[in-house]
Amino acid sequence: MDHDQSRIDHHAIAAACAERGWGPTKLARELGIAAGQGLNGMSRQYARKLLSGDRRAGPHWMPHVIRVLGLDQKAEFPGRRADHVDTVDSILALARSRNVDRRSFLTVSGGGALAFLGVPDAEAVTRRVLSANGGVRVGQGEVEAVWQMAQVLGANSAEYGGGHVRHLAVGYLAHNVSPWLKGRYTEATGRDLYAATSRLAHLIGWMSQDEDDESAARNYYVHAYRLADEAGEQELAATALRGLTAQAMETGPRHRGRALALAEECVARAKGINDLRAQAYYEITLAEAAALDGDHRLATRSLTSSQSHIEHNPDAPSGTSWASHFTIGRWSHVSGMILAQMGDLTGAQAQLHQALSVHGLDSRRSRANVLGQLGALHLRQGDLDGALTAWTRFLDTAEGIQSARVRNSAQDLCVRLARYPDDPDARDLTERAAVYLAG
Numbered sequence: 001m002d003h004d005q006s007r008i009d010h011h012a013i014a015a016a017c018a019e020r021g022w023g024p025t026k027l028a029r030e031l032g033i034a035a036g037q038g039l040n041g042m043s044r045q046y047a048r049k050l051l052s053g054d055r056r057a058g059p060h061w062m063p064h065v066i067r068v069l070g071l072d073q074k075a076e077f078p079g080r081r082a083d084h085v086d087t088v089d090s091i092l093a094l095a096r097s098r099n100v101d102r103r104s105f106l107t108v109s110g111g112g113a114l115a116f117l118g119v120p121d122a123e124a125v126t127r128r129v130l131s132a133n134g135g136v137r138v139g140q141g142e143v144e145a146v147w148q149m150a151q152v153l154g155a156n157s158a159e160y161g162g163g164h165v166r167h168l169a170v171g172y173l174a175h176n177v178s179p180w181l182k183g184r185y186t187e188a189t190g191r192d193l194y195a196a197t198s199r200l201a202h203l204i205g206w207m208s209q210d211e212d213d214e215s216a217a218r219n220y221y222v223h224a225y226r227l228a229d230e231a232g233e234q235e236l237a238a239t240a241l242r243g244l245t246a247q248a249m250e251t252g253p254r255h256r257g258r259a260l261a262l263a264e265e266c267v268a269r270a271k272g273i274n275d276l277r278a279q280a281y282y283e284i285t286l287a288e289a290a291a292l293d294g295d296h297r298l299a300t301r302s303l304t305s306s307q308s309h310i311e312h313n314p315d316a317p318s319g320t321s322w323a324s325h326f327t328i329g330r331w332s333h334v335s336g337m338i339l340a341q342m343g344d345l346t347g348a349q350a351q352l353h354q355a356l357s358v359h360g361l362d363s364r365r366s367r368a369n370v371l372g373q374l375g376a377l378h379l380r381q382g383d384l385d386g387a388l389t390a391w392t393r394f395l396d397t398a399e400g401i402q403s404a405r406v407r408n409s410a411q412d413l414c415v416r417l418a419r420y421p422d423d424p425d426a427r428d429l430t431e432r433a434a435v436y437l438a439g
Helices: 010-020 024-034 044-052 062-068 087-095 102-109 113-117 124-131 140-160 166-181 187-210 214-231 234-249 253-269 276-292 296-312 328-341 345-359 364-380 384-398 404-417 424-438
Strands: none
Touching: 010 024, 010 044, 010 253, 024 044, 024 062, 044 253, 087 124, 087 166, 087 187, 087 214, 124 187, 124 214, 140 166, 140 187, 140 364, 166 187, 187 214, 187 234, 214 234, 234 253, 234 276, 253 276, 276 296, 276 328, 296 328, 328 345, 328 364, 345 364, 364 384, 364 404, 384 404, 384 424, 404 424
8 A cells, every 4th residue: 555554543443433333343344354364354352452442453454444444545634634624613613503504514524523533633732822823812711611611501401401501502612612712822721721622512412412413412522522632631532432422322223333333432442541430431331332232241241340330439520521420320320221221121120210219310301311211111011000100200300301302201101101091190191291292
């Protein structure tokens, strides 16, 4: 190959696999076939190391990696700078594009969203610092303002749903943070500012996902990852990959392969992070993606590892990233849904009850989600009274919450209780849910 193959790093390989919905098994099979060595020509472990960066493709495999993943057409992009998409310019354009078709946004601005993940730009902050010749002077006060605003808006949306203040978060990014990102700052301040903006971008991605705006969620998560990567913040970068995984899991069965590949990249990216709570967060995400994809062995292994880590560090969060807000109560919630996916309805119900009764949950939206799912679990086990009790509490909690996920639970309630037209309590709950959905 004429191009410098050393420029093709694991980020580019992982991004190309994520675009295709490939995990290490599929990658290994395709490369083995391409090399003429059959389905078992490359081991799954070798492919996993290529995705995580623990191993670089040698001269034998690299040509096949390039051809199979289409990197021959974009092999130069990791080191390219002349037409490189600047992350700051890109996210500010996204924030100002509220009335345009976000599905085509990143295509217009320089590449598909997931391909954008594989374009490392380690000099982004340095380049902007050196080129700044105007704008406002930015210091730690402005950085702290972004962190504080993300915290305030995040607390509000956790209580009342992502749809409640998303417009405020996007407006704050477009109008308040924009002059600071375009301003003058030292390299150290720039990295802190990028990290804070990554946190804000992730929050907007979560809000968009909670409003069922898939394309906006994906774009904001990608930009959160890019900003964190350019700031050198491993935990924020891994957490953004986790957000992309969650978004992919919610978009339906045909995206489960992509979700699993992203979850594996998330866990690999987080290897150097010492916070056990963060490790538990990423591992349970991998468990959830694996369960959805039917790999119960990987799901069980990842769930066990996550449980071990969260139980060693169950205290209240102390950090600033999304992962630092992962508590043992939230772990119980997610583990319950994983067990339900794998068919253990009794274990799932126990975990959801534990999330509510033993550990408690710190937001109305979270409690509403658990109660909605708990009602469905009771009904699947033939316990109509238990379902009605859980769903009554769900509707009490859901009032005023603007969340697509909570609305989906209300719609699910109506569909399932339609099977019981002669039960007065079921009719009353269905009517209450209809009023909530009409609001």
